Amino acid sequence: xxxxxxxxxxxxxxxxxxxxxxxxxxxxxxxxxxxxxxxxxxxxxxxxxxxxxxxxxxxxxxxxxxxxxxxxxxxxxxxxxxxxxxxxxxxxxxxxxxxxxxxx
Amino acid sequence: xxxxxxxxxxxxxxxxxxxxxxxxxxxxxxxxxxxxxxxxxxxxxxxxxxxxxxxxxxxxxxxxxxxxxxxxxxxxxxxxxxxxxxxxxxxxxxxxxxxxxxxxxxxxxxxxxxxxxxxxxxxxxxxxxxxxxxxxxxxxxxxxxxxxxxxxxxxxxxxxxxxxxxxxxxxxxxxxxxxxxxxxxxxxxxxxxxxxxxxxxxxxxxxxxxxxxxxxxxxxxxxxxxxxxxxxxxxxxxxxxxxxxxxxxxxxxxxxxxxxxxxxxxxxxxxxxxxxxxxxxxxxxxxxxxxxxxxxxxxxxxxxxxxxxxxxxxxxxxxxxxxxxxxxxxxxxxxxxxxxxxxxxxxxxxxxxxxxxxxxxxxxxxxxxxxxxxxxxxxxxxxxxxxxxxxxxxxxxxxxxxxxxxxxxxxxxxxxxxxxxxxxxxxxxxxxxxxxxxxxxxxxxxxxxxxxxxxxxxxxxxxxxxxxxxxxxxxxxxxxxxxxxxxxxxxxxxxxxxxxxxxxxxxxxxxxxxxxxxxxxxxxxxxxxxxxxxxxxxxxxxxxxxxxxxxxxxxxxxxxxxxxxxxxxxxx
Numbered sequence: 210x211x212x213x214x215x216x217x218x219x220x221x222x223x224x225x226x227x228x229x230x231x232x233x234x235x236x237x238x239x240x241x242x243x244x245x246x247x248x249x250x251x252x253x254x255x256x257x258x259x260x261x262x263x264x265x266x267x268x269x270x271x272x273x274x275x276x277x278x279x280x281x282x283x284x285x286x287x288x289x290x291x292x293x294x295x296x297x298x299x300x301x302x303x304x305x306x307x308x309x310x311x312x313x
Numbered sequence: 314x315x316x317x318x319x320x321x322x323x324x325x326x327x328x329x330x331x332x333x334x335x336x337x338x339x340x341x342x343x344x345x346x347x348x349x350x351x352x353x354x355x356x357x358x359x360x361x362x363x364x365x366x367x368x369x370x371x372x373x374x375x376x377x378x379x380x381x382x383x384x385x386x387x388x389x390x391x392x393x394x395x396x397x398x399x400x401x402x403x404x405x406x407x408x409x410x411x412x413x414x415x416x417x418x419x420x421x422x423x424x425x426x427x428x429x430x431x432x433x434x435x436x437x438x439x440x441x442x443x444x445x446x447x448x449x450x451x452x453x454x455x456x457x458x459x460x461x462x463x464x465x466x467x468x469x470x471x472x473x474x475x476x477x478x479x480x481x482x483x484x485x486x487x488x489x490x491x492x493x494x495x496x497x498x499x500x501x502x503x504x505x506x507x508x509x510x511x512x513x514x515x516x517x518x519x520x521x522x523x524x525x526x527x528x529x530x531x532x533x534x535x536x537x538x539x540x541x542x543x544x545x546x547x548x549x550x551x552x553x554x555x556x557x558x559x560x561x562x563x564x565x566x567x568x569x570x571x572x573x574x575x576x577x578x579x580x581x582x583x584x585x586x587x588x589x590x591x592x593x594x595x596x597x598x599x600x601x602x603x604x605x606x607x608x609x610x611x612x613x614x615x616x617x618x619x620x621x622x623x624x625x626x627x628x629x630x631x632x633x634x635x636x637x638x639x640x641x642x643x644x645x646x647x648x649x650x651x652x653x654x655x656x657x658x659x660x661x662x663x664x665x666x667x668x669x670x671x672x673x674x675x676x677x678x679x680x681x682x683x684x685x686x687x688x689x690x691x692x693x694x695x696x697x698x699x700x701x702x703x704x705x706x707x708x709x710x711x712x713x714x715x716x717x718x719x720x721x722x723x724x725x726x727x728x729x730x731x732x733x734x735x736x737x738x739x740x741x742x743x744x745x746x747x748x749x750x751x752x753x754x755x756x757x758x759x760x761x762x763x764x765x766x767x768x769x770x771x772x773x774x775x776x777x778x779x780x781x782x783x784x785x786x787x788x789x790x791x792x793x794x795x796x797x798x799x800x801x802x803x804x805x806x807x808x809x810x811x812x813x814x815x816x817x818x819x820x821x822x823x824x825x826x827x828x829x830x831x832x833x834x835x836x837x838x839x840x841x842x843x844x845x846x847x848x849x850x851x852x853x854x855x856x857x858x859x860x861x862x863x864x865x866x867x868x869x870x871x872x873x874x875x876x877x878x879x880x881x882x883x884x885x
Contacts, residue, residue, distance in 0.1 A: 211513070227356075229354075229357070230353040230354075230362045230523050231522065231523045232483070232523075235483075235808070245808070249516050251362070251363075251521060252628050253357060253362035254363060255363070259357075267628075269632060269635065270513035272553075274554070274632055274635065278634055278635040289623070291630070305620050305623050307418065310366075310440065310623070311366045311438050312564070312621065313367075313430065313563065313564030
């Protein structure tokens with residue numbers, strides 16, 4: 210359970226570091242965000258939601274059933290599009306409208 | 314370290330659910346300066362970071378606050394405080410309404426009333442509940458929010474709490490925060506026990522892993538009285554992802570079944586603790602793994618579950634996608650988590666009066682750190698934040714000399730001698746600690762040792778949550794032996810220092826928890842406190858087990874119950 214930050218996509222704004230409830234992300238000397246404590250991630254996805262560049266992907270550790278699929282989210286107003294990328298390259302998207310996300 | 318001193322009339326420690334709402338409440342009193350301090354950014358700090366999809370404490374149509382308080386009393390098998398539960402229950406619906414006013418989306422029935430889920434719950438779209446609460450706190454002109462500062466100690470002068478001391482988690486700055494009244498709202502304690510996934514995914518847990526019991530530890534070290542820490546909380550969760558089960562169980566009416574497909578929940582009872590216990594027993598009897606029977610719920614219900622989980626616990630949807638098989642195709646395996654101390658679900662925490670005043674003058678408690686009132690959930694924590702804020706104001710009015718008159722903005726300057734002593738402790742860690750200790754150990758290693766000892770000897774997952782008196786004595790010896798090592802750890806930077814103090818807090822909470830478990834010589838709540846030496850409920854323990862720390866030792870004693878219709882006569 211952790212996040213992987215794509216340094217090429219990172220714009221160095223620090224929004225993820227400010228959002229992380231565990232102080233786990235910091236800007237490195239190169240100005241890009243880095244996950245400094247991968248084992249300490251709770252999986253709250255606050256950083257994914259805060260990142261304006263879509264540079265952060267969430268994944269399950271192998272011990273929690275992870276097999277390489279990553280999760281990204283892009284948000285526009287009340288609409289979130291969650292994107293699942295499987296290791297074979299296939300992609301699935303689930304749209305969630307915050308005003309109508311929860312049937313339960 | 315550079316030092317900064319900040320003065321405010323009211324200091325709120327922890328900008329989570331209760332703390333943000335306390336700040337919002339205090340916003341109605343513009344003459345009072347308020348400082349909210351949090352070790353993270355308050356938009357996503359605390360246990361609501363990922364969101365929540367129901368308000369689980371609500372007085373639904375045709376029911377009364379007494380109905381809710383009765384339910385919570387029964388779920389705790391009588392070990393809860395009626396006076397606290399009823400004062401909370403009477404405010405639940407107003408607090409829900411306030412959340413809606415702040416922008417939270419509530420689902421509605423065609424007639425316009427809130428959509429109910431069960432007899433105590435209403436449905437919401439709560440992914441953004443924490444940003445909404447943060448905004449409500451920040452909006453108040455008299456509230457200042459100090460973020461990424463970890464508070465480690467209370468300042469006590471003349472027997473009263475007059476502030477707290479902490480440090481920046483990213484820079485070399487120490488803070489002395491002085492206030493006329495202090496509201497403790499740090500949340501409960503996770504990470505005491507070896508977790509479900511002890512390796513890479515060790516923090517994939519039910520409760521927020523960054524809630525490390527700071528509030529309990531600070532109170533214990535300052536001599537505050539605690540209650541019912543032994544009523545641990547253990548959640549029944551989806552395996553591996555530790556995602557909530559209630560959404561599936563209540564949403565698509567999925568029963569709990571064992572590997573043979575038999576519905577077992579009726580055999581063990583339906584209390585929160587019994588649902589966990591039943592699952593453990595089925596496993597021990599060779600009938601595991603256990604599941605929520607979801608197969609055949611249909612494609613539409615499956616899509617709804619995908620979206621519902623993305624809105625609060627995205628790991629579960631990821632897990633379904635990863636497996637290439639959703640809940641319509643495959644039942645969802647469930648397991649019990651490691652135990653937590655969390656007063657929003659059970660009755661663990663500060664011993665408080667109806668106004669949420671603790672036994673330390675000037676200190677009030679709200680939310681997961683406040684004891685006696687289980688089943689708070691979000692709205693109960695809001696209610697307590699509101700009550701504590703109002704009591705803090707009344708305390709300031711009764712003691713006009715205490716108002717700091719500060720503007721909650723910092724100024725560089727000298728620290729009080731008491732604060733200097735605490736800061737000297739930070740500096741010792743930053744300077745390399747005790748070399749004989751620091752060369753061998755780090756915070757990670759000691760945390761693992763603590764969790765292993767608690768797991769093995771104080772009723773963790775590997776023991777089916779059972780413990781013996783001999784085991785508890787062993788747990789206490791092991792944890793006590795780790796404390797001097799933690800004191801000697803080195804911290805390379807401020808973030809490292811945060812990890813050292815999180816460990817130190819957890820060790821203090823473990824000592825108190827073990828003392829409480831040993832003092833309740835009965836089994837009243839299966840799994841939560843499963844005493845193998847005393848496997849039955851004993852009427853002699855129809856009382857609270859309370860504690861106080863004195864000279865590093867935890868003293869336990871009992872207090873009589875405050876039952877239905879009763880009030881606490883006096884706090885001590």
